[in-house]
Amino acid sequence: MNMKSKAGILIMLMLSFSLSGCLGDRVTEAIESEDPCSAEIQVRNSDGTLKILTYDIAGFSDELIAQFVNQTGTEVEFIRTDDAGGILDQMMLTKAAPQADLMIGLDNTYLPTAIQNCLLIENNVSDESFTQTSLEFYRGPLAVPFDEGDVCLNYDEDALAADNMSVPTSLWNLTEPEWNGKITFPSPMTSSPGRAFLAATVDYFGHSPGNQSGDMAAWWTAIAQNGAIFTSGWSESYVTYYTGGYGEYMEGYIGGAYLTVSYCHSPGVEAYHADNYTHSTSLVLPRASFHQVEYTGIIKGAAEVDAANQFIEFITSMEVNENMPDYNSMYSVLSGTDLPETNGYRFHADQAIVSNAITQEMIEQNMDSWLTTWQNAVQMG
Amino acid sequence: MSVFGRTEKSVRILAVVFFTLGSTLPFAYALLRLEYVTGWSSFQALQEFSSVYGGMEALRFTLLEAIASALLTVLIGLPVAWCLSRYRWKRIRTLRALIAVPFVTPSIVAAMGFLSLIGQNGWLVKIGIDLRLETGLIGSFAEISGWNHPGHFLALIIAHAWFNLSLMIRFVEPTLSSLDPAWEEQLSMLPNGKTRIARIKYLWIPIIGPAVLCAAALSFLFSFTSFALVKWLTPTNFTLEALMAEAGSSAGIVNYRIESSELIYSVALVQFLILLLTLWLTSVLQKKYSRRLSLVSEKNARTHHGAPTKAAQITVFAGVLFTLLPFISVILSSFQVRKISGGSVERIWTLEGWRNAWSGDLSTMGVGEAMSNSIIYALCTLLIALPLGWILASTVFKLEQTGWTKSSKLLDLACMLPLAVSALMVGLGVLLGGLRWYPEMFGWFLLPVYPHVLLTVPFVVRIMLPAYHSLDPSFAEQCQMLNLSPLRSWYHGKLMFLRGPAVVAGSLTLAFSLGEFGASWLLVRSGTWDTLSIVVDQLMSRPNFDPTIHTTAMAAATMLMLLTFTLFVLAERFRAHDDRSGF
Numbered sequence: 001m002n003m004k005s006k007a008g009i010l011i012m013l014m015l016s017f018s019l020s021g022c023l024g025d026r027v028t029e030a031i032e033s034e035d036p037c038s039a040e041i042q043v044r045n046s047d048g049t050l051k052i053l054t055y056d057i058a059g060f061s062d063e064l065i066a067q068f069v070n071q072t073g074t075e076v077e078f079i080r081t082d083d084a085g086g087i088l089d090q091m092m093l094t095k096a097a098p099q100a101d102l103m104i105g106l107d108n109t110y111l112p113t114a115i116q117n118c119l120l121i122e123n124n125v126s127d128e129s130f131t132q133t134s135l136e137f138y139r140g141p142l143a144v145p146f147d148e149g150d151v152c153l154n155y156d157e158d159a160l161a162a163d164n165m166s167v168p169t170s171l172w173n174l175t176e177p178e179w180n181g182k183i184t185f186p187s188p189m190t191s192s193p194g195r196a197f198l199a200a201t202v203d204y205f206g207h208s209p210g211n212q213s214g215d216m217a218a219w220w221t222a223i224a225q226n227g228a229i230f231t232s233g234w235s236e237s238y239v240t241y242y243t244g245g246y247g248e249y250m251e252g253y254i255g256g257a258y259l260t261v262s263y264c265h266s267p268g269v270e271a272y273h274a275d276n277y278t279h280s281t282s283l284v285l286p287r288a289s290f291h292q293v294e295y296t297g298i299i300k301g302a303a304e305v306d307a308a309n310q311f312i313e314f315i316t317s318m319e320v321n322e323n324m325p326d327y328n329s330m331y332s333v334l335s336g337t338d339l340p341e342t343n344g345y346r347f348h349a350d351q352a353i354v355s356n357a358i359t360q361e362m363i364e365q366n367m368d369s370w371l372t373t374w375q376n377a378v379q380m381g
Numbered sequence: 382m383s384v385f386g387r388t389e390k391s392v393r394i395l396a397v398v399f400f401t402l403g404s405t406l407p408f409a410y411a412l413l414r415l416e417y418v419t420g421w422s423s424f425q426a427l428q429e430f431s432s433v434y435g436g437m438e439a440l441r442f443t444l445l446e447a448i449a450s451a452l453l454t455v456l457i458g459l460p461v462a463w464c465l466s467r468y469r470w471k472r473i474r475t476l477r478a479l480i481a482v483p484f485v486t487p488s489i490v491a492a493m494g495f496l497s498l499i500g501q502n503g504w505l506v507k508i509g510i511d512l513r514l515e516t517g518l519i520g521s522f523a524e525i526s527g528w529n530h531p532g533h534f535l536a537l538i539i540a541h542a543w544f545n546l547s548l549m550i551r552f553v554e555p556t557l558s559s560l561d562p563a564w565e566e567q568l569s570m571l572p573n574g575k576t577r578i579a580r581i582k583y584l585w586i587p588i589i590g591p592a593v594l595c596a597a598a599l600s601f602l603f604s605f606t607s608f609a610l611v612k613w614l615t616p617t618n619f620t621l622e623a624l625m626a627e628a629g630s631s632a633g634i635v636n637y638r639i640e641s642s643e644l645i646y647s648v649a650l651v652q653f654l655i656l657l658l659t660l661w662l663t664s665v666l667q668k669k670y671s672r673r674l675s676l677v678s679e680k681n682a683r684t685h686h687g688a689p690t691k692a693a694q695i696t697v698f699a700g701v702l703f704t705l706l707p708f709i710s711v712i713l714s715s716f717q718v719r720k721i722s723g724g725s726v727e728r729i730w731t732l733e734g735w736r737n738a739w740s741g742d743l744s745t746m747g748v749g750e751a752m753s754n755s756i757i758y759a760l761c762t763l764l765i766a767l768p769l770g771w772i773l774a775s776t777v778f779k780l781e782q783t784g785w786t787k788s789s790k791l792l793d794l795a796c797m798l799p800l801a802v803s804a805l806m807v808g809l810g811v812l813l814g815g816l817r818w819y820p821e822m823f824g825w826f827l828l829p830v831y832p833h834v835l836l837t838v839p840f841v842v843r844i845m846l847p848a849y850h851s852l853d854p855s856f857a858e859q860c861q862m863l864n865l866s867p868l869r870s871w872y873h874g875k876l877m878f879l880r881g882p883a884v885v886a887g888s889l890t891l892a893f894s895l896g897e898f899g900a901s902w903l904l905v906r907s908g909t910w911d912t913l914s915i916v917v918d919q920l921m922s923r924p925n926f927d928p929t930i931h932t933t934a935m936a937a938a939t940m941l942m943l944l945t946f947t948l949f950v951l952a953e954r955f956r957a958h959d960d961r962s963g964f
Contacts, residue, residue, distance in 0.1 A: 045821060078745065250925060
């Protein structure tokens with residue numbers, strides 16, 4: 001290589017790294033601060049548009065948003081991530097220079113981290129009309145529930161009957177040889193129902209009557225040793241592997257798993273869309289479920305605070321929120337609402353036996369260590 | 382130096398600096414950030430690769446599937462390219478366009494097409510090949526060999542071969558079709574060319590070998606960075622790219638999920654080094670390949686061999702059928718919806734998916750609006766990527782011509798850099814860099830054009846560079862003799878001959894931009910400017926309890942395919958007979 005070529009490369013590299021290295025501004029300091037609440041936050045520049053950070057929530061159709069725009073005159077723009085975890089990651093990554101005014105979709109396994117990191121500010125929406133269950137985990141000014149449901153195990157009744165298998169009465173039953181290779185779980189590292197079920201196992205193995213023997217880590221190791229299939233998200237488990245869900249009619253179906261993690265009311269959703277037919281049902285074991293609540297909240301540094309409050313009021317209004325079972329396949333958080341009776345939606349939806357022993361403080365303090373424990377346990381399997 | 386010369390030089394320098402910084406800065410920035418978050422140096426990150434959770438397993442799988450995919454691409458593509466190049470075909474432009482469309486098809490659409498082919502109601506199952514549930518023949522093979530999911534692996538490499546088939550055609554066909562038929566005849570008279578094997582050894586391998594290797598190297602590269610096809614077709618395996626995508630969104634945050642940052646840092650560096658090596662190899666092979674082209678015109682070579690034989694017809698039509706099957710499958714799915722009654726399922730024909738797709742009832746917007754957004758993004762990308770790639774290609778050529786061989790090689794390799802850098806790393810770099818310097822840029826609707834430009838410029842360069850190589854210098858000399866102005870000399874001596882390749886490059890740029898799925902690049906999908914490919918992904922990502930969601934997604938995917946195919950057919954009309962570009 002001649003001298004000119006070398007000089008050219010050197011100049012290019014120096015330019016690249018000097019530009020990328022001109023660090024040390026206010027934004028970076030805030031991102032990297034040890035105390036996440038002490039850093040100065042840059043308020044997003046107002047452009048008259050309400051920016052909402054969310055995942056692809058089914059209910060927010062063009063029509064629904066147009067209704068809000070007509071009512072308030074405020075334009076709405078969505079910033080989408082793949083799931084609830086993506087929302088938190090995005091908020092953490094952009095916390096010093098927020099890109100959105102409102103988040104919709106953090107559930108109660110992620111909300112404590114958001115609160116701990118001071119990512120939300122107070123809203124002024126009244127919680128008077130909300131159900132008791134939606135307010136049990138968190139009742140405060142930083143987040144408002146917009147839908148709820150119980151995460152629990154679902155199993156394929158027909159498959160169990162065909163293989164002459166008995167319905168489990170304990171989580172330990174799932175570690176027996178007859179369940180070998182017949183269970184699929186979404187990973188708690190990357191899936192919010194997976195995380196919720198991990199919290200449920202903490203509760204199950206941490207308290208009686210669930211705690212029959214052993215601990216959560218031992219159970220997960222035994223499950224992994226019993227050929228459980230772990231997937232990155234709910235869809236991969238439920239659609240690709242689970243034999244009891246709608247996945248069996250989809251192109252990517254593989255099947256083989258008679259049991260998975262979903263919601264206690266998922267069989268109801270199945271029936272609702274299949275002319276009152278489903279062969280999936282939920283496994284309601286004491287403390288083996290987790291009551292998941294999904295929240296909305298105003299992001300610290302929001303520009304359109306008033307519009308954000310209006311949007312929270314809009315999606316928690318009776319007119320919109322009572323349709324959550326249809327929009328987002330979840331329960332409404334408003335008192336006096338229920339799942340529709342149509343096509344057996346309500347009939348096939350089971351009620352979980354939850355303990356509410358997993359509190360906001362426990363998740364705030366322990367979720368990271370539970371995840372590490374889970375990862376190590378599964379690797380050992 | 383004249384004013385024209387000075388301006389030309391300034392434009393070239395500006396283009397090189399703009400592109401090099403644009404493609405390296407986000408990656409460099411992301412690396413610096415990960416270094417800060419993890420406390421690892423780059424060298425340490427490479428050393429720690431073996432301890433990263435799932436890293437070694439993903440590397441083994443990635444290498445295996447990429448090599449197998451490249452081999453299968455050669456196996457399927459070479460006979461098709463051979464037959465296509467040696468005979469006079471009616472409607473050859475349409476045939477080429479059909480075979481080229483998979484290459485620019487959004488991978489999520491390709492995945493859905495293949496899943497409906499190999500799924501439980503798919504055509505392959507009906508002929509006894511069950512790659513998905515692995516029953517029958519495949520199941521027996523899995524049992525005997527002890528290989529976990531050979532059906533899934535086969536489905537993946539077949540899908541990659543489908544995706545990369547056009548590479549083989551575009552590289553091999555021009556070489557074979559422009560080969561002087563006399564060579565073959567003369568060789569068969571010589572003692573060394575009496576047998577078919579000897580002719581393969583002494584004529585065909587030296588002639589088409591570099592082109593085949595070049596296409597295989599690029600197939601390897603695209604299979605190596607595959608993500609959506611891997612996710613859908615081999616759900617129990619991860620490529621390095623898929624592994625990074627899993628952990629991607631939580632990387633780069635101080636004191637939060639550090640293991641994600643460690644994984645991304647380590648895996649991204651290993652992937653970068655492997656891909657850089659592949660690109661260097663491709664660049665060397667492409668240079669060899671363009672030197673070995675004969676001078677006879679394609680028309681004469683084709684005329685010499687005449688109308689295609691039956692075997693050639695079967696081979697080419699089998700290739701076209703292979704290309705079309707996943708598309709047909711997607712189109713059919715857009716008109717079918719599952720109906721469950723009393724526990725039994727039936728597929729009923731309906732236009733509901735198309736109605737939903739147009740009205741936007743199940744997505745944030747209808748396909749009409751999404752299509753106009755896609756076209757606006759594609760046109761913006763074209764306006765930047767085509768001139769930028771063109772200038773870069775001409776600069777590489779100029780450096781070659783003026784004896785700066787090593788610099789030209791270096792720039793040539795630099796032009797391919799965006800293909801070696803993980804999309805996710807660029808996304809992270811853009812996001813963090815943007816937040817640092819100009820947070821408001823995230824509200825700018827044209828932001829997705831940036832990754833589209835980075836992605837398409839390497840292809841513009843790869844198309845324009847061989848076109849420059851095939852320019853006859855005597856035309857430029859004649860222009861000088863006629864004392865034409867520099868601008869007119871350029872117009873008559875170069876532009877007139879580069880028009881065809883430029884149109885091909887332009888159509889490829891448009892098609893790539895249309896199919897590009899922005900989420901992986903920018904980590905988030907922002908704004909009301911959703912494109913058609915984002916609408917498809919949005920629909921595919923939702924729980925499909927409601928049976929009409931899938932049908933609607935397929936209708937949107939069909940629209941995207943039709944748009945892309947129309948562009949390619951239009952572009953083929955401008956392709957010169959002796960076009961030697963790689964695409």
